[in-house]
Amino acid sequence: MLQFDLLTTDQPRGDYAGSHARRGTLTLNHGVVQTPIFMPVGTYGTVKGVMPRSLEEMGAQIILGNTFHLWMRPGLDVMAQFGGLHQFEKWNKPILTDSGGFQVWSLGEMRKISEEGVKFSSPVNGDKLFLTPEISMQIQTTLNSDIVMQFDECTPYDTKGHITTEREARSSMELSLRWAKRCQAEFTKLENPNALFGIVQGGMFESLRQESLEQLVEMDFPGYAVGGVSVGEPKDEMLRIMAHTPHRLPAHKPRYLMGVGTPEDLVQGVADGVDMFDCVMPTRNARNGTLFTRFGDLKIRNARHKTDEQPLDVTCTCHACAGTSGVAYAIGGRDGFSRAYLHHLDRCAEMLGPMLASIHNLHYFLNLMSEVRAALDAGTFGAFRVQFKADRARGV
């Protein structure tokens, strides 16, 4: 099932022109999701370095799983035995799975794309494998994810320096549309009780995006994603597609911008009418010692943090910054871990470093979306964006 209730949209008011931002609730088989939402990525059935209980504590409402990776390991036999991914990874709230398309596409030379699907060699054991729209639907049905993504071809921005032409982008987008039809047929045949999203492609060409979305809308999916962004294109190209596509999708259905992005990208995406985001950035950057804060980003490896008794973000209530009390440093909380301690953990390559950093970064992204929702509820999203930019520019 999927039910999307649009609660408010960001209206013009006085000097403020408004935006395409919207506030909604998304009801799925495993629970209700407040939108706009950021979805932590749990590739192999685990959000890297973070316990499920920590995800719940930081307010995660829905997480991702990667169909391709879970198909490779632990494999479908195990997934079937556990009745899907939820029970296996002990996450009882909604899960969205991708189609596996992006991962096989990322294999580069190791895969061969045809009308039927994608032939490739398993990166785990070299087995010859074939992924098709039908097989992707079958796998995702076994995973029992609340949101199933159509199998598509992710149109590259460039291939070894050759920027994708409109002709190439059209051919790719049309293949994805034919695959969308096959996914929908198979999904129905499987009597999958969850929700299947179509994915708009079309590369960096607005006209192709328009064609893609119109044909997908005609197929009447319960939700739509914008794919093929954040694939190596310059930032202004991404922003151009973000400005074009989301708000043209049906207003009464959820919109998901795949694989985006920085905090700034998320806030822009909301203004462009996006409801759902995912990105590996918070967890990946955490493991590399790059921390997001209200007042800008911070590299914990820098020597200047060696003796700093402050937490990463004095306004943050995550476990790393505020400890078990949950009271932010700025209002007197002193239970959090200091930058000096996190710097030390990083220097000693101690596991607790990425553990705390991952909690902090994910909390930052989730809390940012929570603040966005509160601003939309209060009708102050315009003012929120101004403050957000000023805060982030202040420096940490």
Add this chain to the structure above:
Amino acid sequence: MLQFDLLTTDQPRGDYAGSHARRGTLTLNHGVVQTPIFMPVGTYGTVKGVMPRSLEEMGAQIILGNTFHLWMRPGLDVMAQFGGLHQFEKWNKPILTDSGGFQVWSLGEMRKISEEGVKFSSPVNGDKLFLTPEISMQIQTTLNSDIVMQFDECTPYDTKGHITTEREARSSMELSLRWAKRCQAEFTKLENPNALFGIVQGGMFESLRQESLEQLVEMDFPGYAVGGVSVGEPKDEMLRIMAHTPHRLPAHKPRYLMGVGTPEDLVQGVADGVDMFDCVMPTRNARNGTLFTRFGDLKIRNARHKTDEQPLDVTCTCHACAGTSGVAYAIGGRDGFSRAYLHHLDRCAEMLGPMLASIHNLHYFLNLMSEVRAALDAGTFGAFRVQFKADRARGV
């Protein structure tokens, strides 16, 4: 401060001969510790892969820090700024620090031992450094650990195949005694408010152990450790020293067996009169995928776990086995993580694998000591040991 209250000893009863086991409470500046106790090792100011809150939840009462490692990183300036290790690592319960002696001794060729102390090159940056009894006391005073260990020379069992002779062991033991005096003098001079333990050495020679302990007892330390075991000697040699030394130490003072050992070693150590244990085994083995359970040890990497829906230990209430509910699988709890999931995490080298395994193994050791204490309280330690052996031999 240190106050040790002996609550009960394991008395003969009917056919049961009794043992040297004892139940006590140890009051330190940062709190009360119930003995016998296992102390998790937090080398660099973190018990590897485990959050302080998880340590509290699993019932850890006192943890270790390594003087040598903390002296290298983050260094004494940072430790002094934070007023010691507790505030830096956010652990408000008691901490015991070793003297750094074992670590400099472990440097092998890279160090030179003299009457004055140990000259060595920093393994971090190559700096020429000098560690003496006085400097060890100064560092541990800065760390503000509740229990400070004397600087000693750890007598090796063998050196490149040459088994330490009685003459060599005597010379080493006597050096440690002279260092014990210097430690005591410096500790007093520094007005350290915590408690300094002496360390019995003497290699594998009971007569030397006897001499060492008598002279240390004369110096009147508030507690005593047995050092120089678990340094590569055969198990029966270790058990021989364990049987000899602990119960000969003053009954009204706490006894700490350094660096030991397996669950079986701990239960034997308690029977030999030991109150305190530490070992890296639970966390190190966790990271290698070796799990301790009531019914024997388990290698999570084994293919037989691939589809096993049971937790590691069906009687265990740790977060890995029982989830947030804390209800063991054997009595209907189904919130824990399965062996299949842990096997999968290990196979994918996911950080959550060692995180959950570390929690489980530490919980196992802490819970074992908790069961030991309950048996001593109930006067059933003899029966407990029989059941413990039978359970562990059953197989998992």
